[in-house]
Amino acid sequence: MTEDKIPQDAIDSIAKHINERTNKSHNIPTVGNDSNPETPQIFEIVPFDEIDKATWKVYALDGSINSHSFYNGVSIGLYRGGYVCYQLGKQLRMNDLSDPIILGKAYTPTNILVITREHLEAIYDELFELEPVKKLIEFLDAKREDIFSYPKEAVCQSLATLLGFCQEAIEWSLIYEISTRPEIKAGDFILADGDLRSEQIKQAYLIKLGKFIHGKKISFMGITKNSPIKMELSYTLRQIDTYLQDKLKPKYPFNEKDPKRQKLCCWFEVPDSVLSAAYSGTMFPRKALTGGRGVGLFFAARLDYVEKLQNYDWVVADVNIFDAIPGIEEKELKLDMKKMGEIFYELTRLTQEHYILGYPYPLVEAHNFVTLKSGFKDEVINRVKHSMYMNQQMDHVDIENMFLDIHSRF
Numbered sequence: 001m002t003e004d005k006i007p008q009d010a011i012d013s014i015a016k017h018i019n020e021r022t023n024k025s026h027n028i029p030t031v032g033n034d035s036n037p038e039t040p041q042i043f044e045i046v047p048f049d050e051i052d053k054a055t056w057k058v059y060a061l062d063g064s065i066n067s068h069s070f071y072n073g074v075s076i077g078l079y080r081g082g083y084v085c086y087q088l089g090k091q092l093r094m095n096d097l098s099d100p101i102i103l104g105k106a107y108t109p110t111n112i113l114v115i116t117r118e119h120l121e122a123i124y125d126e127l128f129e130l131e132p133v134k135k136l137i138e139f140l141d142a143k144r145e146d147i148f149s150y151p152k153e154a155v156c157q158s159l160a161t162l163l164g165f166c167q168e169a170i171e172w173s174l175i176y177e178i179s180t181r182p183e184i185k186a187g188d189f190i191l192a193d194g195d196l197r198s199e200q201i202k203q204a205y206l207i208k209l210g211k212f213i214h215g216k217k218i219s220f221m222g223i224t225k226n227s228p229i230k231m232e233l234s235y236t237l238r239q240i241d242t243y244l245q246d247k248l249k250p251k252y253p254f255n256e257k258d259p260k261r262q263k264l265c266c267w268f269e270v271p272d273s274v275l276s277a278a279y280s281g282t283m284f285p286r287k288a289l290t291g292g293r294g295v296g297l298f299f300a301a302r303l304d305y306v307e308k309l310q311n312y313d314w315v316v317a318d319v320n321i322f323d324a325i326p327g328i329e330e331k332e333l334k335l336d337m338k339k340m341g342e343i344f345y346e347l348t349r350l351t352q353e354h355y356i357l358g359y360p361y362p363l364v365e366a367h368n369f370v371t372l373k374s375g376f377k378d379e380v381i382n383r384v385k386h387s388m389y390m391n392q393q394m395d396h397v398d399i400e401n402m403f404l405d406i407h408s409r410f
Helices: 008-022 117-129 131-140 161-178 204-213 228-232 233-250 272-278 338-348 361-370 374-390 396-402
Strands: 041-044 058-067 075-085 090-092 105-107 189-193 219-224 265-271 296-302 314-320
Touching: 008 228, 041 161, 041 338, 058 161, 058 361, 075 161, 075 374, 090 189, 117 161, 131 161, 131 204, 161 189, 161 204, 189 361, 204 219, 204 314, 219 338, 228 233, 228 272, 228 296, 228 314, 233 265, 233 296, 265 338, 296 338, 314 338, 374 396
Parallel strands: 058 189, 189 219
Antiparallel strands: 041 265, 058 075, 075 090, 075 105, 219 314, 265 296, 296 314
16 A cells, blocks of 8 residues: 555544544643642753762663564574663763773673574573573562563464563663662663563562662663653643743743853653553553552653743653552551752753753664664675675575565565
């Protein structure tokens, strides 16, 4: 079916759905209440000339997958996880390499070829031989089948399912690795891309990890600009943005005297009604230590301002529930407003980079460091071809035919 054959009714239904979702009001006021965390908590951004003066370190991690299948049943599947660290505005070395450019630490498997089911299982088995994964399982002190939601047989049903599993497992393993690094101290931050929920790891074990990190007084959260919560809150975010910029900013008692640097930020806890609408029919949004899939509490936060791009500058932050509600184990559900205010204020030190306003730049750097772009895939293919020719003495034509992408020829 060509693009012009798509029924107009289908196009119109998409537009109608988006319009309805982005104009839905959840009755969240634009004027905040200091005692109600589900209303905007407004504050002035950290002064630009002070953003690199904090001594705490921020670790940012990410994972990536890439795969490609060729016409003759040969596939390559790659996953990768890694992290970077910044302090005083400078990147710190996390590895023992002598490379002057690569300062982050990353893990990439050696099993990437997939022709048979056994190759999928080899990728799965290798994952559990990686040092951070072994250490996470040792910390959780449980059998593999108790920690993970699905057995090996189910995970290895397809390459896509397997790679998704590997990415989640390595990312959570890196969170634990970072939290046990010798130089990490109370007051440091660990930022993950996304949220603190998992389809692959059972909630009880995420809770154990979250409690451990909280006990070390390390702030731990997932942050994303891509979330169904943002679509659900589109109308609300527009209303808050308009209020902050047009009504509050002209009369706000800024400490910053330069009008160009006067910026208002805010945060609020995402109400249950929004979570239910955004994640309809799932346990994903449940904010509890049981009956859900995560260890986080969702917040919407505006940590900088992009002129004429309302909504763009908002992020969804999934904060370690033990940081947000320290008495949750005793069923004392009061939010630690002071702690949350401190966390979001400090995060504005990371969100004033010109190329990605409103989003922590260490996460951008972690993404760039880890992401398996198409160029990486091409490099792998070319190196495999070279090895087959030089080391295995295979015929050049046979090699090219093996890696032929038949769809690119038509």
